[in-house]
Amino acid sequence: MADLAEMAGVSKITISRALSDSPLVNRETRERLQALAHELGYKLNVSARNLRLRRSHTVAVIVEMKPSHDRTMLDPYPLILLGGISQELTAHGYSVLLTTRQGATAAAVQAADGLILLGQGSRQDAVRRFDKLGLPMVVWGAPGDEHIVVGSDNSQGGRVVAEHFIRLGRRNPVFVGNPNHPEIFERLNGFVDALAAHGIKPLLIRRDEFTLASGGDAMHSLMDRGVPFDAVFACSDLLAMGAIRALNTLGRTVPNDVSVVGYDDMPLAASFLPPLSSVRQDWQEGGTLLARKVLALIGDQPEQSETLPVELIVRET
Amino acid sequence: MADLAEMAGVSKITISRALSDSPLVNRETRERLQALAHELGYKLNVSARNLRLRRSHTVAVIVEMKPSHDRTMLDPYPLILLGGISQELTAHGYSVLLTTRQGATAAAVQAADGLILLGQGSRQDAVRRFDKLGLPMVVWGAPGDEHIVVGSDNSQGGRVVAEHFIRLGRRNPVFVGNPNHPEIFERLNGFVDALAAHGIKPLLIRRDEFTLASGGDAMHSLMDRGVPFDAVFACSDLLAMGAIRALNTLGRTVPNDVSVVGYDDMPLAASFLPPLSSVRQDWQEGGTLLARKVLALIGDQPEQSETLPVELIVRET
DNA sequence: TACGCACTTGGTATCGATATCATTGGTGGT
DNA sequence: ACCACCAATGATATCGATACCAAGTGCGTA
Numbered sequence: 212m213a214d215l216a217e218m219a220g221v222s223k224i225t226i227s228r229a230l231s232d233s234p235l236v237n238r239e240t241r242e243r244l245q246a247l248a249h250e251l252g253y254k255l256n257v258s259a260r261n262l263r264l265r266r267s268h269t270v271a272v273i274v275e276m277k278p279s280h281d282r283t284m285l286d287p288y289p290l291i292l293l294g295g296i297s298q299e300l301t302a303h304g305y306s307v308l309l310t311t312r313q314g315a316t317a318a319a320v321q322a323a324d325g326l327i328l329l330g331q332g333s334r335q336d337a338v339r340r341f342d343k344l345g346l347p348m349v350v351w352g353a354p355g356d357e358h359i360v361v362g363s364d365n366s367q368g369g370r371v372v373a374e375h376f377i378r379l380g381r382r383n384p385v386f387v388g389n390p391n392h393p394e395i396f397e398r399l400n401g402f403v404d405a406l407a408a409h410g411i412k413p414l415l416i417r418r419d420e421f422t423l424a425s426g427g428d429a430m431h432s433l434m435d436r437g438v439p440f441d442a443v444f445a446c447s448d449l450l451a452m453g454a455i456r457a458l459n460t461l462g463r464t465v466p467n468d469v470s471v472v473g474y475d476d477m478p479l480a481a482s483f484l485p486p487l488s489s490v491r492q493d494w495q496e497g498g499t500l501l502a503r504k505v506l507a508l509i510g511d512q513p514e515q516s517e518t519l520p521v522e523l524i525v526r527e528t
Numbered sequence: 529m530a531d532l533a534e535m536a537g538v539s540k541i542t543i544s545r546a547l548s549d550s551p552l553v554n555r556e557t558r559e560r561l562q563a564l565a566h567e568l569g570y571k572l573n574v575s576a577r578n579l580r581l582r583r584s585h586t587v588a589v590i591v592e593m594k595p596s597h598d599r600t601m602l603d604p605y606p607l608i609l610l611g612g613i614s615q616e617l618t619a620h621g622y623s624v625l626l627t628t629r630q631g632a633t634a635a636a637v638q639a640a641d642g643l644i645l646l647g648q649g650s651r652q653d654a655v656r657r658f659d660k661l662g663l664p665m666v667v668w669g670a671p672g673d674e675h676i677v678v679g680s681d682n683s684q685g686g687r688v689v690a691e692h693f694i695r696l697g698r699r700n701p702v703f704v705g706n707p708n709h710p711e712i713f714e715r716l717n718g719f720v721d722a723l724a725a726h727g728i729k730p731l732l733i734r735r736d737e738f739t740l741a742s743g744g745d746a747m748h749s750l751m752d753r754g755v756p757f758d759a760v761f762a763c764s765d766l767l768a769m770g771a772i773r774a775l776n777t778l779g780r781t782v783p784n785d786v787s788v789v790g791y792d793d794m795p796l797a798a799s800f801l802p803p804l805s806s807v808r809q810d811w812q813e814g815g816t817l818l819a820r821k822v823l824a825l826i827g828d829q830p831e832q833s834e835t836l837p838v839e840l841i842v843r844e845t
Numbered sequence: 846t847a848c849g850c851a852c853t854t855g856g857t858a859t860c861g862a863t864a865t866c867a868t869t870g871g872t873g874g875t
Numbered sequence: 876a877c878c879a880c881c882a883a884t885g886a887t888a889t890c891g892a893t894a895c896c897a898a899g900t901g902c903g904t905a
Contacts, residue, residue: 212891222855227893237853257639258584259891261575262860268636272626276611290607293626294593301631309589309610309626314618319585322574423799449796456801479766479796482740484773529861539885544863554883576861579890 212253219247230255270300270505271308271323273315273341275330286477288494289329292351295498296327303506312337325505327351347508349501353393354516359508361501363492364518365394369401371523372444372472372490377409379470381442384413387429387454388446391419395446398474402444414438418450426453434461441469448473448480448489455487455528471528486526493519529570536564547572578639587617587822588625588640590632590658592647603794605811606646609668612815613644620823629654642822644668664825666818670710671833676825678818680809681835682711686718688840689761689789689807694726696787698759701730704746704771705763708736712763715791719761731755735767743770751778758786765790765797765806772804772845788845803843810836 216223221244228236229244236244261267274289297307310320320326326341326348335355342348342358354360376384384406390396399415406413416429426445430453433440445451451473455465465471465485473480476491497519507514533540538561545553546561553561578584591606614624627637629648637643643665648654655675659665671677693701701723707713716732723730733746743762747770750757762768768790772782782788782802790797793808814836824831 223891224856224893225854227891228854231893235853240853254638255635256579256891257635258575258578259860260893262573262579262862263891263893265860267575269625276607276614287604287607290593290604294628297593297626297628297631301627301634304634306631306634306636307626308586309614309624310618311611311614314614314623317618317621317623318572318574319623321571423796453799479740482770540861541863541886542884544861545884548863552883557883573861576890577863579892580861580863582890 215244215248215251215253218251219244266324267322268305269308269319269323270296270305270325270327270502270509271310271315271320271346272296272327272329273310273312273320276311286475288475288492291494292329292498292501295495295500296502297498299499299502300506303502305506315341321346325349325509327501327505347505349504349508349514351497351501353397354518355393358516359504359514360516361497361504362394362518363497363521365397365521366401366404367518368474368490368492368521368523369398369403369444370405371521373402373405373413375472375488375523375525376442376444376470377406377411379442381470382411383440384411384442384444385416385429385433385440386413386444386446387416387418387426387450389417389419390415398444398446413444414440421447421449423449423453423456426450426455427457428453430454430457430461443469443471445471446474448475448477448487451487451489451528452479452483455483455485466528472523476524480524481526485528488526488528489524491522491524493521532561532565532568532570535568536561583641584639585622586625586636586640587613587622587642587644587819587826588627588632588637588663589613589644589646590627590629590637590648593628603792605792605809608811609646609815609818612812612817613819614815616816616819617823620819622823632658638663642666642826644818644822664822666821666825666831668814668818670714671835672710675833676821676831677833678814678821679711679835680814680838682714682838683718683721684835685791685807685809685838685840686715686720686761687722688838690719690722690730692789692805692840692842693759693761693787694723694728696759698787699728700757701728701759701761702733702750702757703730703761703763704733704735704743704767706734706736707732715761715763730761731757738764738766740766740770740773743767743772744774745770747771747774747778760786760788762788763791765792765794765804768804768806768845769796769800772800772802783845789840793841797841798843802845805843805845806841808839808841810838 212223212226216226225236226244229241230248300307308319308323326346328338328350338350350358350360352360352362386399386402388395390399418425418429443454445454451471455471458465458469463469473487473489476489480487480489504514529540529543533543542553543561546558547565617624625636625640643658643663645655645667655667667675667677669677669679703716703719705712707716735742735746760771762771768788772788775782775786780786790804790806793806797804797806821831
């Protein structure tokens with residue numbers, strides 16, 4: 212910058228102002244200096260600016276990336292979330308610092324202006340630990356009182372499926388999933404509440420894994436116990452597919468004997484045989500929202516938790 | 529740091545040295561100062577250090593995150609790659625700056641010490657543009673002469689499938705995929721070469737999309753044309769599944785009439801009916817390797833491209 | 846003429862760390 | 876007693892940007 216200043220015959224502070232489009236500088240000189248800077252390939256030194264401004268223009272995103280933990284690594288949605296975050300942040304001149312929970316002690320993270328937590332749903336302890344850093348923080352997941360949370364409306368997800376089953380005249384619905392996970396707990400809640408309004412109490416089959424095998428297994432255990440059921444709400448598409456397949460081998464047809472609804476509407480759902488009904492979440496929008504809220508917090512504006520509507524995609528199951 | 533220095537009754541340079549474990553400082557004072565710093569919750573100012581050292585300890589990772597482009601957003605593998613990268617980099621005190629191609633002009637990216645490019649396979653122009661930044665750079669994809677590339681051995685992937693088909697006595701294999709994509713071009717090459725050694729020339733069915741529908745469509749067009757074929761190498765699992773399903777409706781059984789092999793060994797592959805044979809890549813290791821190579825380049829050590837072995841998982845198709 | 850004001854521009858200090866060179870005190874060899 | 880040398884510590888300059896306060900213009904008004 213000093214070099215530039217000398218060449219242009221002005222002081223470096225003027226250069227600084229010109230390059231940041233400050234109205235303090237005459238428009239003509241401003242444009243002249245900008246052109247010169249561009250021509251000479253001048254690159255702003257970010258570290259220097261960060262030091263002086265005491266801001267890093269960086270938001271740390273903490274993701275759980277260990278495979279087979281909370282299934283985060285098994286589907287593409289976190290990446291879409293990241294995409295939304297990244298797009299919104301860069302549009303506002305911020306960059307994304309990606310870390311795992313383990314790497315989050317690094318100095319660079321503590322230098323961030325804000326924090327976004329993804330996939331920490333079942334680890335409230337971890338969330339609290341990050342909160343102690345005192346940085347503006349937004350969490351993806353199920354809403355609670357402690358932090359600002361963005362998530363899709365899992366409770367609504369449960370409700371719409373319940374209403375769908377009611378509409379179909381089903382009287383003995385089953386919920387398959389792991390209610391220890393806060394987001395899934397919300398789905399169960401919505402499901403149970405909406406059914407209760409019709410005097411129906413669903414059965415809960417606890418399954419921790421989000422796999423085909425687990426879904427099939429759940430159906431087998433139901434049939435073994437001789438429990439009557441005519442509808443299954445599986446909290447992932449894979450569980451749902453596994454369930455459908457098992458039901459077929461057990462001699463029960465979908466959707467004639469049993470209705471099945473999955474969650475996430477993965478690309479394969481539409482081409483499953485029969486095409487799977489599923490609840491779709493808007494991940495991209497979720498990312499955008501997360502980013503917008505940290506930015507607001509960084510700018511000292513008040514913010515609050517928010518849930519995104521979900522959509523039931525009714526197909527043939 | 530100045531405050532610390534005053535409290536401890538030493539100069540700030542001694543603090544600096546003590547905290548970076550410099551042997552220039554007496555071990556006792558060093559430990560005393562470290563304890564003090566920890567006690568007072570002192571946090572190093574990263575911007576200041578970066579400014580002085582003229583290094584950001586940051587590697588920018590540029591990913592393609594637009595959905596429906598190069599399918600990057602449709603499967604979880606890029607995330608696993610990211611996981612590997614992140615783990616290796618943080619282990620060496622570096623952090624990961626995540627950006628899209630669009631956001632990569634941001635100042636923060638140019639301040640990075642190195643660059644990793646993911647999912648830019650079909651955009652050599654973009655790769656070259658980043659190369660102009662003059663930063664140490666490693667690219668994920670198919671090897672070429674221009675840059676340092678890490679990728680799984682797609683050519684070997686093609687070869688092992690070819691040999692598998694030969695072993696099964698197949699004489700009329702078909703390749704389904706988009707050979708414009710460099711990585712897939714390599715698979716085709718390996719496939720063709722290995723078959724040529726047995727006097728066999730495969731048929732190429734060009735399909736750009738990685739969907740079930742596209743796979744089914746390919747089979748229909750083959751049958752319509754009346755071309756004889758007894759083996760299908762699809763360059764994604766979804767294509768393979770679509771193909772198998774179409775073949776069944778067309779009255780040809782898998783694997784009796786036709787052998788089918790997919791690519792990527794997605795979680796669903798094992799529980800597909802029939803269980804799908806597929807080529808598996810080690811994404812996590814790929815990430816580690818990418819990270820290691822940028823770090824080496826940043827440390828001015830020479831590096832070279834490298835390919836990772838793949839593994840054919842033989843199941844029932 | 847003198848004063849206040851808007852518009853531009855500049856000088857200097859500062860953000861928080863580290864590199865370079867200097868300084869101190871002690872030790873051992875001759 | 877002298878010098879060379881090592882270990883430990885410090886003073887100062889510096890990285891590259893921006894904040895703060897000042898100051899030089901030109902213009903309108905009392």
